Amino acid sequence: MKTLIVSLGQRSYPIYIGPNLIGQADLFDRHIHSSQVMVVANETVAPLYLDRVIAKLEGRQVATVILPDGESLKTMASAMQIFDELLRLKFSRNATLIALGGGVIGDLAGFAAACYQRGIPFIQIPTTLLAQVDSSVGGKTAVNHPLGKNMIGAFYQPQCVLADTTLLNTLPDRELCAGLAEVIKYGLIRDPEFFCWLEGKIEALLSRDAEALSYAIERSCANKAEVVAADERENGERATLNLGHTFGHAIETGLGYGAILHGEAVAVGMCQAADLSRRLGWLNDADVARIARLLKQARLPITPPAELDAEQFLELMAVDKKNVDGKLRLILLEKIGKATLPISVDVSLLKATLDDSVFNIK
Ligand code: NAD
Ligand code: GLY
Numbered sequence: 223m224k225t226l227i228v229s230l231g232q233r234s235y236p237i238y239i240g241p242n243l244i245g246q247a248d249l250f251d252r253h254i255h256s257s258q259v260m261v262v263a264n265e266t267v268a269p270l271y272l273d274r275v276i277a278k279l280e281g282r283q284v285a286t287v288i289l290p291d292g293e294s295l296k297t298m299a300s301a302m303q304i305f306d307e308l309l310r311l312k313f314s315r316n317a318t319l320i321a322l323g324g325g326v327i328g329d330l331a332g333f334a335a336a337c338y339q340r341g342i343p344f345i346q347i348p349t350t351l352l353a354q355v356d357s358s359v360g361g362k363t364a365v366n367h368p369l370g371k372n373m374i375g376a377f378y379q380p381q382c383v384l385a386d387t388t389l390l391n392t393l394p395d396r397e398l399c400a401g402l403a404e405v406i407k408y409g410l411i412r413d414p415e416f417f418c419w420l421e422g423k424i425e426a427l428l429s430r431d432a433e434a435l436s437y438a439i440e441r442s443c444a445n446k447a448e449v450v451a452a453d454e455r456e457n458g459e460r461a462t463l464n465l466g467h468t469f470g471h472a473i474e475t476g477l478g479y480g481a482i483l484h485g486e487a488v489a490v491g492m493c494q495a496a497d498l499s500r501r502l503g504w505l506n507d508a509d510v511a512r513i514a515r516l517l518k519q520a521r522l523p524i525t526p527p528a529e530l531d532a533e534q535f536l537e538l539m540a541v542d543k544k545n546v547d548g549k550l551r552l553i554l555l556e557k558i559g560k561a562t563l564p565i566s567v568d569v570s571l572l573k574a575t576l577d578d579s580v581f582n583i584k
Contacts, residue, residue, distance in 0.1 A: 224436075226443050228359060229451040233379045237359055237443050239436065243386035244271065244347060247278040253345055253381040258317035260285045262304060262331040264295075267323045267349050270392055275322055275347065285311050289327070293480040296326045296366050298374065304334040315339045318381070324350035324397070325357035325484065329372070332363030336378035346383045350393055351401025351435075352485050354385040355408075355442035356463075360450040366479055370541035371471045377455055385443070387436055395428075395521075400485025402427060402520040405438050407492065408445040410513065411462045414559025416441050417516075424519045461544055462561035465553045466491030469526075472538035476530045482523075489522035498567065498575040499555040509558055532576035536569075 223240035243249060259282050263272055268288045276284050287307050289300055308317070319342055321331035328346050335344035348358035364375025390398070402424075409417025419441075420427075426434040446463070453460040469491030473482060496513045499505045505513075514524045526535075536550075544551045544564045550572075551564035 224440050226440070226447050228379070228447045230379060230454055235380060235382050237383040237385060237447065239354075239385045239387065239439055239443065241386065241388045241432075243384045244275050244278065244389070247280070249382075249384060250278050250345075253343075254279070254282070254318045255343070256282075256314075256316040256318050258283045258285075258311075258313045259320060260287065260304075260308060260311075260313060260317065261320045261322055262287045262289070262327055262334070263322040264289050264291045264327055266291045267327070271322060271349065271389060275320065283311075285313070289330075293326055293366070293474070293484070294478075296330050296364075296479070298365050300330055301334045301337070301365055304331065305338060308334075308338050313338075313342075315342060317342050319344040320347060321345070321358075321380075322347045322349065323353070324348065325353045328353050328358050329362070329364050329375070332361070332378055332380065333365055333375055336363050336376040341378065343381050344378075346380045347389075348383065348385055349389045351390055351398050351439070352404050353401075354387075354390070354439050355401060356404040356446060358383045358385065359443055359446045360460075360463075361454070369475075371475055371479070372543070373541070383443075385439060387432070387439065390430070390435065396483065397485075398430070399428070399521040400483040403485035403489040403492070403517065403522055405442050406516055406520065407463070407465055407488065408442050410492065410555060410558060411465050411553075411561035412449070412559065413441070413445055414557075416445070417558055421512075421516055424516065428521070456543075458563060461564050462553055464544065465555070465561050466493075466495050468539050468542050468544065468550075468552055469494040469535070471542065472535050473527060473530065475541075476534055476538050477527060482527070486523050489517045489520075490524060490526050493517065493524045494526065494575055495552065495554055498552070498571060501571045501574060502554065502567070504554065504556050505558070509555075512558065526576075532573050535576045536573075 319335040346358035348354040361379035364372035367373040470487035473487040
């Protein structure tokens with residue numbers, strides 16, 4: 223097992239990465255200081271792993287909330303279901319909430335933990351690659367609003383993250399690929415050496431080589447932990463973690479939550495960000511092709527959906543947390559391995575990207 227620390231003073235916490243972590247009662251004992259525990263999971267993950275988690279919580283009052291599966295369920299109504307159950311059972315302020323699932327459950331349960339009695343402790347057990355490398359780390363919690371993704375939320379850090387790599391064995395291939403989009407993101411925004419490593423190891427990752435996957439998770443979490451420690455509330459560098467996300471969130475909202483996977487939408491968005499960076503003279507054609515090639519090798523989409531035209535994109539992109547005074551701001555790439563902070567971009571250049579992001583991959 224590897225342990226990384228997210229250094230945030232009194233709110234610092236460990237990320238444990240390794241196989242069979244949910245079988246280790248001592249990890250739970252170390253971070254749960256109450257007799258009341260609620261596990262939140264969905265109908266896909268619960269049958270696979272809930273019993274194994276509950277078995278290690280012996281001696282405590284354990285409640286569960288099992289929600290239907292899907293991004294479209296990351297709503298205030300689902301958060302209310304969690305509050306209803308916490309209140310019905312009279313769970314008190316020191317009760318611990320465990321999020322067992324992918325990013326949807328992690329964001330939702332984290333949001334519920336942040337709100338219930340103004341904040342109760344919670345633990346992240348991420349079960350998708352995307353959640354292990356990104357969403358479970360850093361304390362961003364949220365639910366979606368029909369008009370904008372993740373628009374209702376809170377910064378709220380977990381007590382620990384248990385990234386049990388064995389749980390990925392049951393993850394569908396398409397979900398694994400969606401997670402690779404966020405892994406590739408770290409290479410693009412701040413770790414050029416990792417980007418090169420990913421180019422060499424993409425086939426090993428797709429075939430779930432355990433050593434390659436563990437290394438990719440560790441390196442991704444190390445990057446994320448550094449960024450979060452430096453800028454917890456996204457006043458600066460943390461915004462770079464949103465490379466491609468303004469485009470990607472527009473795609474997710476525009477197509478309807480759940481119509482495209484988050485990681486897939488981010489992959490398209492990173493290609494659009496790369497294309498715009500080329501139009502600004504920062505990347506060259508070869509750089510853009512290299513980025514699109516790696517994402518395509520990771521079996522991710524690289525062109526925007528035909529259903530959304532430039533006008534619709536602009537409308538949807540106007541609802542974004544990075545916007546200031548109503549002005550659109552984007553994360554772009556100065557080069558592979560270095561992202562910009564959020565910047566305003568000439569609308570005609572942005573429209574050119576939205577009208578025509580075609581990638582010539584040789
Ligand atoms: P997800 O939570 O919907 O999980 C993907 C699918 O995999 C679901 O059908 C789920 O039931 C299934 N699944 C999960 N674990 C499984 C397992 N071990 N075996 C079999 N099936 C499994 O999607 P996701 O990609 O994990 O997360 C996407 C969400 O994360 C989005 O809502 C996004 O906004 C959010 N996100 C948040 C942050 C953050 O910093 N908080 C960062 C990135 C993404
Ligand atoms: N995934 C973006 C962030 O955590 O800031």
